[in-house]
Amino acid sequence: IKFIADVSLSYVKNHEHGTDPKPKFTEKYFPQILDHFNYNSMGNGTFDQRYLITDEYWKRGYGPIFFYTGNEGDIWEFALNSGFITELAAQQRALVIFAEHRYYGKSLPFGEDSFNIPEVGLLTVEQALADYAIMITELKGQLGASACPVIVFGGSYGGMLSVYMRLRYPNIVAGALAASAPILSTAGMGEPKQFFQDVTSDFENYAPECGDAVRGAFQRLQDLARVEAFSLCQTPSSDKDTRQLNGFLRNAFTLMAMLDYPYSTHFMGNMPANPVKVACDTMLGGDDLLQALRDTAGIVYNSTGDLTCFDLYTLYVECADPTGCGLGFNSLAWDYQACTEIEMCFESNNVTDMFPVMPFTVKSREQYCSKRWGVIPRLGWLKTQFWGDALSTASNIIFSNGDLDPWANGGSLSSSLIAINISEGAHHLDLRGANDADPASVIKARKMESDTIAQWVKMERYG
């Protein structure tokens, strides 16, 4: 879970292809309580939490509220890449709100000091959920919407938050659509090898020899002398540099697997249509495996062709999430969350996956987090706090997952809730707006989601 850069935003807003139709959101700020769980901390005040709102589809005072529980990034990024929600709002005459997660985008509780210790300590899942509960309750009052059922939406970590909102605040939230939400793997209930195995499968399913080519390229890369062919701005000169290079490259494949949409997108950077296909064609198209690997990385890191060399340490930052944390403030915040509540000890081992051996154990996470943030992760906390797979008392949650998404196996669950599987679907494809290139599976999934949500709204209203 990660973002390449914040800088792509202006591009996203103005670009025409692959971005969902732009709804007329108004950007606002909500005076939010800094610390919901301590009345005597430094957090005895408020901060400005950003949210986007549009009432252009709303049947005022009656239609439901569709509330996106923002995740690890600038809220515009999600609003502009979740067209399904506004399309659904138009059908069901809903008010739409996209709320920004504290410590991301412009919702920095302590401005530029937000990532100092101890200021960063108010960044927890529980605080974020309480933010949304308070914001929904107060906005309903202000907008004359007290009779309007609330449905929450989220993708990825935002989908986890949607699930948690329904578990934690069913008094406030009538139902949740959680797209590609890895609630199990992030609660320590997964297999460390699963993630990169699934990334590998995506490429091997396109062409078995694609995996071989990637393996072969990484193998040759072990000889540091060969690195010269790699267009790096600085020649690697240490084990650390080698690890950084490997992480940088693995990350490119991770992103292409997650974002393997059937049309070009500008979500988390620029991505061509069907990037896995493009990558494999690149890997298999040339004579020199190392040049092919470099060009494949370029699909992700040099989509504009402007870079003349790769600067390993600015294009990719290693962090407590082995799938990457992106860059900028958002990456700091996500790193902190990966160091505290959210467990992501995923490893590549070169046996069940095509990547170099890159261990990331509970112990190495602990060492890193202790040094970087002065915290010791608490294993099992998320499972205790948000139920793990013991969801028998939960209701009104749709878990959707895409077959192409390496996060999909992190969120499977019991049949007592609604699980929608989207064959040919990448990371929360269903949240995106309709597109001519959509596979039939996602069209069907959106129809099921739409019908289910309409039903929840009706139930909430008439019992």
Add this chain to the structure above:
Amino acid sequence: IKFIADVSLSYVKNHEHGTDPKPKFTEKYFPQILDHFNYNSMGNGTFDQRYLITDEYWKRGYGPIFFYTGNEGDIWEFALNSGFITELAAQQRALVIFAEHRYYGKSLPFGEDSFNIPEVGLLTVEQALADYAIMITELKGQLGASACPVIVFGGSYGGMLSVYMRLRYPNIVAGALAASAPILSTAGMGEPKQFFQDVTSDFENYAPECGDAVRGAFQRLQDLARVEAFSLCQTPSSDKDTRQLNGFLRNAFTLMAMLDYPYSTHFMGNMPANPVKVACDTMLGGDDLLQALRDTAGIVYNSTGDLTCFDLYTLYVECADPTGCGLGFNSLAWDYQACTEIEMCFESNNVTDMFPVMPFTVKSREQYCSKRWGVIPRLGWLKTQFWGDALSTASNIIFSNGDLDPWANGGSLSSSLIAINISEGAHHLDLRGANDADPASVIKARKMESDTIAQWVKMERYG
């Protein structure tokens, strides 16, 4: 909700009458996380949380776990006055644990500094619930009890915590018995006048003229000159003293109504059998109303007859809970909770009740709390956080209430959960052990509770 004193404890432990049969509890301490909701606070460590445990009834590794969610006091006090739980454990072969609430009894996170600012800030309902969730999870592992369903029990605020545990952690808790838990009134969903009206009713139901006598006595007391007859250690000389005297006296009636058990008890101090009857007989028995009022107060404050005068400011401390906070450390902790999450703006008005006019508004609470603890209460927080009366998705909770209990009207709710009403029952009478003087209603209630809990355990085990 309150306790008169910690000092009665040694007495309770050794006394023979009116205390439930003493189970063989072992006193232990659990290394508990100081701050569950901030990884970078002063709370980055542990404290010793006390709990009592007995496995004398337990079918090891199989029988259920009965877990008392300790409330605002020394945990021994609850363990020794909740004999029903151990009686039920003997029937159902359960392991019994009584856990002490943080900041009460010996579970002081920062020792004698616990009530300094900001150390007191870690005293919240959420922290207490997380304590219990972590403790249950870890003890189950240590005791080879991972297959054992957990049922939580609690009376009064402890009953609120039991409800919240089932709402919040159904992954950990299979069901809850909440006895006399005022979940609505403490969430700001009650009527300010209800509480003292119900106290008054208890006395008037015994004898209508009893209420008149109390009213008359308070009326005469307004003339400060008459106070001499009152056996006070210091003569009141200010409005503050008068208010203190009124609060001191009103508090005696509150306690007798709450603890109107059919046999003498030593819970929250010493109480004769049927104290409301004793009080009314006293009020109506003499010629001088003021002497009668003094003697009635003496039932509560001078049960041993040792006091030669009443010291108003040591026998009763005014606080953010208008029904009293008791004395000692426990009273500090409860005052803080009443200043933050738990709303108890109950007033007497001398119209719907028999007491002097003693307003206690949202505003006066705010002023007091801001001055005393540097906090501003957040109205509606408990309702947002723990669902108020929107309990349609909740399950496996028994709400029991006694007709004689002024707290009873604070906890009524929807029919989707099990509500047991105990006519002739005072404050969580059902949690006490069997007694020859028990009314038929409580015997029947305990049978229902027992059957229901056995059913929950079975369901949890076999689905």
